[in-house]
Amino acid sequence: MLWAYILIYVPILLFVLAFLYETYLSFTRLKGPKKEKRGYVDATWEVTHTLLVFGVVMLLMLFTKSIDRIAEVIFISTFWAAVFLGLRGALYIYIFYVRKKPTINWMDWAFALSHVFAALLLVITVLSASWLLITEKPEANLQFIPVFLPGLLLILAVIALPIMSLYKSK
DSSP, X not given: OHHHHHHHHHHHHHHHHHHHHHHHHHHHGGGOGGXXXXXXXXXXXXXXXXXXXXXXXXXXXXXXXXXXXXXHHHHHHHHHHHHHHHHHHHHHHIIIIIOSSOOOOHHHHHHHHHHHHHHHHHHHHHHHHHHHHXXXXXXXXXXXHHHHHHHHHHHHHHHHHHHHHHHHHO
């Protein structure tokens, strides 16, 4: 069962760490348009969301017998997190690709705050799922673990160099 939790929590923990750094950078750029750190999200969104998707897929695949109960517990917070992630994406497109003049206004603040709300809701989702796993102890599909462990190692290997170079240089 430990390996099932590793498959779920390692990518989610790495996602949270990367997302918190992105949140920090979204507030740092509010100090002035010259301090914009545009490149940090160009590639990191894809890398960090790969981790999030992998962790969620592991949760659902390893606990398929309890998928209806898991969905019931995490639906509301996941839905609202997706709304804020969508809002963040729309604001990103406007701020970095549509807006002509590099100024800081309410949209930049909304962009930064969308990170915070999405992060809080994703933490609620993880805590809700974790509470369900701890209290209800659903049965895991352990037969998938030998197949999924190499997948986790592959994902970590694929994202390690790009994310380190992006965060180191930005």
